[in-house]
Amino acid sequence: MRVFRLSRNRIRGSREPICGYGLNEDDRTDNPTKDNNMRLCRYEQNGRTGIAFYNDDSIIPLAAAADATGASAPESTCLISYLTNGSNRGAAVELQQQLSDEQKASLAIPVADVKLLVPNPNPTKLMLLAGNYSKHIEEGGGKAAERAQTFPYVFMKPPLTTLTNPGDPVVIPSISPDHIDWELELGVIIGKQAKGVSEADALDYVAGYTVVNDISDRKFKPNPDRTEREKDGFFDWLHGKWHDTFCPMGPCVLPADETDDPQQLKLTLKVNGEVEQDGCTSEMVFPVAAIVEFISSYVTLEPGDIISTGTTSGVGSAKGKFLKPGDLLEAEIGEIGLLSNPVKAE
Numbered sequence: 001m002r003v004f005r006l007s008r009n010r011i012r013g014s015r016e017p018i019c020g021y022g023l024n025e026d027d028r029t030d031n032p033t034k035d036n037n038m039r040l041c042r043y044e045q046n047g048r049t050g051i052a053f054y055n056d057d058s059i060i061p062l063a064a065a066a067d068a069t070g071a072s073a074p075e076s077t078c079l080i081s082y083l084t085n086g087s088n089r090g091a092a093v094e095l096q097q098q099l100s101d102e103q104k105a106s107l108a109i110p111v112a113d114v115k116l117l118v119p120n121p122n123p124t125k126l127m128l129l130a131g132n133y134s135k136h137i138e139e140g141g142g143k144a145a146e147r148a149q150t151f152p153y154v155f156m157k158p159p160l161t162t163l164t165n166p167g168d169p170v171v172i173p174s175i176s177p178d179h180i181d182w183e184l185e186l187g188v189i190i191g192k193q194a195k196g197v198s199e200a201d202a203l204d205y206v207a208g209y210t211v212v213n214d215i216s217d218r219k220f221k222p223n224p225d226r227t228e229r230e231k232d233g234f235f236d237w238l239h240g241k242w243h244d245t246f247c248p249m250g251p252c253v254l255p256a257d258e259t260d261d262p263q264q265l266k267l268t269l270k271v272n273g274e275v276e277q278d279g280c281t282s283e284m285v286f287p288v289a290a291i292v293e294f295i296s297s298y299v300t301l302e303p304g305d306i307i308s309t310g311t312t313s314g315v316g317s318a319k320g321k322f323l324k325p326g327d328l329l330e331a332e333i334g335e336i337g338l339l340s341n342p343v344k345a346e
Contacts, residue, residue, distance in 0.1 A: 019266050019280030019334075037259070037335060038096050040208075041252040042079050042117040045109075049077050049117065053096060054252035056337060058108040062095060068107060069098040079119050080304045083207035084256040085191030111251075116166040119210050119253045120189060125305040126159040126247065128185070128214055129291065132310025133283045152286045152294050155238060159306075162247035169344040170215055171245045172325060177345070179219035180323040183311035184269040184277050184331040186262065187212035187249060188288055194301040202292035205301070208253040209262055211339040212308040213269075213331045215246040218317045248329070248341045249306075259335055262288045266334035267312055271327055276319075279312030281333075 041054040043061075052059035062082075066073030073095065074081070074088040081088040099107075130153040164170065172180050191207025217240030226232070259265075262281060269277035281287075286294065291309060295301060316322050323329075327343040 019264055019282055037254060038092070039252040039254050039258075039337065040079060040082055040092065041250070042077070042119055042121075044115040044117055045113070051077060051079055051082055052109075054337065055108070056111075058110055059114060060099070060104060060107045061109070062092065064107050065095050065099055065103070068103045069095065071095050071098055079253060080189065080191065080207055082255075083189065083191055083253060085205070085207055085303075089255070116251045118163045118165050118249045119208075120304045120306060121160075121163060123159050123304045123306045124302050125299075126157050126163070126308075127154055127295065127306065128157060128212075128241075128308040129154055129286070129310040132285050132291075133279070133312045134285055135279065135283060135313035138313070147285055147290075150285075152291055154295060155241070157241055157247050159247075161244045162242065164245045164248040164341065166248070166250035166339055167341065168248070169245065169342045170213075170248060170323070170329065171243075171344055171346050172323065173217070173243045174346040176217050176220045176240070176243075178322065179217060179317070180343075181216045181218050181316040182269055182271065182276065182323065182329060182331070183214035183216060183315055184267050184333070185212040185214050185308040185311050186265060186267075186281050186288070186333060188262075188292070188307040188309060189253060190292075190301045190303055190305040190307070191256065192303055194292060194296040195299075197293060197296045199289045199293040202289040202296075203256065203262070205292060205296075206256040206262075206288070207303070208255045209259065209265075209333075209336055210249055210253045211251070211331050211333050211336055212306075213248040213329060213339060213341065214241070214308055214311060215243070215248070215323075216241055216315075217243060217246075218322075247308075248331070248339055250339050251337050254336045265336070266332075268332045269314065270330040270332075271316075271321075271323070273328075273330075275314075276316065276321075277312055277314030279314070281309070283312055284309060 039054040082092040187210040194205040220240035325345040332338040
């Protein structure tokens with residue numbers, strides 16, 4: 001039986017401190033220049049779905065870029081195919097390299113003029129981690145165990161009803177409206193089939209990274225007059241993750257080959273402009289490579305599968321603060337982008 005004792009040097013070549021904390025000015029990574037990286041998104045305009053290069057305030061449709069450069073563009077509207085390990089990855093890279101600055105400016109469409117979509121709307125698996133940041137465990141009154149003494153807690157959400165497009169509302173359920181919380185997380189999209197992979201090779205199976213907000217109902221309690229059973233508390237917690245719209249995702253994907261280290265990404269979540277979460281993916285107990293290794297040891301991961309890797313400290317339940325209709329969620333991960341969702345009542 002494999003024992004998941006992973007070194008504290010989380011990723012090959014990583015160094016501490018990271019995410020800009022304590023580094024010299026030349027080494028800071030908390031404010032990366034996202035324009036230097038290719039990011040890709042799914043969008044809808046005039047009833048048609050397409051793939052585009054993403055640049056925070058604007059997009060460049062791949063089809064339009066191909067027309068402008070005279071390159072051939074694949075017709076696939078599957079974003080996964082344009083990411084690392086995808087069949088159309090080479091075409092996307094070549095297309096970006098051929099675009100001149102003048103062409104980029106003329107082809108850009110304001111994000112406000114299109115509808116951004118979830119990067120992968122129908123993954124075969126939508127898996128998430130609980131308690132993967134020591135600070136989050138501690139703010140909830142727990143004590144984080146050393147990696148060698150534990151294992152990742154993995155759960156699932158129903159993807160078709162929880163995945164929510166950028167800009168679409170998180171809906172507070174009328175059945176349990178008073179304790180709805182946020183959790184900013186790094187989402188990992190699998191690029192090729194993975195079973196029994198090692199930590200050393202695990203990142204080779206990743207297609208890209210996106211922003212996930214694991215919305216959670218902290219006090220969901222079906223049948224309040226019930227006779228308590230031993231496992232009621234766990235299922236209350238789990239079912240509180242499953243309400244419709246409770247997994248916003250986007251606004252784009254950073255291909256895996258566009259970042260040197262997924263453990264050096266800054267995490268910031270704001271509610272109504274006020275910073276609530278401020279952390280770094282370096283804080284993970286189990287880093288991305290270890291998570292892929294662990295899950296693939298007993299489950300075959302397929303292209304397009306999504307793994308959300310847990311949240312840092314700063315959730316509302318630790319402060320007695322919860323979402324209400326009219327709030328605005330802004331979840332941002334450095335190098336990837338900003339995922340914004342309003343909140344409304346059911």
